Amino acid sequence: MAKVMVVTSGKGGVGKTTTTAALGAALAQGGQNVVVVDFDVGLRNLDLVMGAERRVVFDLINVVQGVAKLPQALIRDKRLENLWLLPASQTRDKDALTDEGVGRVITELKSRFDWILCDSPAGIERGATLAMRYADEAIIVTNPEVSSVRDSDRIIGMLDSKTVKAERGEHVEKHVLITRYDPARAARGEMLSIEDILEILATPLLGIIPESQDVLKASNVGTPVTLNNTDSAPARAYIDASRRLMGEEVAMVVPAERKSFMNRLLGRRAA
């Protein structure tokens, strides 16, 4: 059965696009047929993170409006043959999306793929509501800070009321993914703790992705972090999360502070 998964957050810059690309690639590596769909019409980024920006011909809006057929707009990943991208349009805005058009595209994607990962735009307006509209499951990307957590709480409320599943009286399965978790700052008490976040959101945890330079490096070369350096801490955390999505039991690892060799030699630097 195809699963429609929305990656959402409310707040911008928390790592939705990075997460969509990383989980999409990790699921594809696990043998699943995956398509990642960019709903950020007008401010598309997923094509860059996937390294497909020079191969975009048709986009989601063309398919929604019936200008192009779905196979014409789908872009196959160069590294994984069962990973595909449906890019957003950069020249249009979110008003070009229609409810029934999006519904048609999602139905067609469901017949071709195992996983449909929808990269939601930030905000709670048309783009975000249509990205979540047909979702079966949702990943709520949250940073360990109050503003992000409160926005996530708002988005969870919308997932429980504005989706097709909710309107039918069913439940959208929800997962919280904590990103940009900085063990050093957590140790100093400068961030919300994992327990606090889960207590506020009252939603099961999918994974904890540590703050890392590897994420930025991977984005800059247009590769999902799970394909760029599979041994890096964020890549391992994303791969674990993807295995949990596929139903495996994987122990949760809270990233711990790793002191560098020099730090260990010199101890704490005087302030």
Added chain:
Amino acid sequence: MDVRADPTRQLVRLRGRSYVAFVFSPVVPIVEWLAEIDATLARSPGYFVGKPIVLDLASVDLSSSAIAHLLGSLNERSIRVLGIEGVGEERLGANMPPLLTGGRACVITRNEPAQKPEPEAKPKPTSLLLDSPVRSGQSIVFMEGDVTVVGSVGSGAEIVAGGSIHIYGTLRGRAMAGVNGNSNARIYCQKIEAELLAIDGYYQTAEEIDETLRNRPAQAWLQGDTMKITPLN
């Protein structure tokens, strides 16, 4: 050389269809007859909207300009005339509705919606139970009585109740109890981190709530016109 593709000929399909039209039969003096129409419209505005109207001029003798004037007067009342009967064709101008013949009288049935039987008045519930967390941005308004939440109330969410508010979880948002003027209403919560508490219009913001109460079970109630917040147990 004459190259000319014959356009494919479209067959014109003619179909018959019949409608029931209202027939207006003006009588002299026309002014009084129009006043009668106005009275009908005053009783039910829009009564003639969307209904085909035919003008029967057999009982009056109007000149071409008088007919034009009558049509204008009806138009002002948003009554569009479909056709005219009972008058010589020579009296009708080019921009007037066409002459109709061969109309048959029939009974107009008014299909008004049948009066629905009044649903039996159930006693209104006096409390509202929510068994999932109230998320940021959600607003729960229940003027009829108490609200009970099994779960937390998120920062930026609000509960408005005519009676008391009971929260089995953390209250991080706003709670407004007794908004109908019920000064006996109270607010109870398992953990107080509220943004604002109000009872019957008297309120306290987060800043005014005693720090020592934070994160503890508490209740808020009114004593005269001051709000008291005290720990539970």
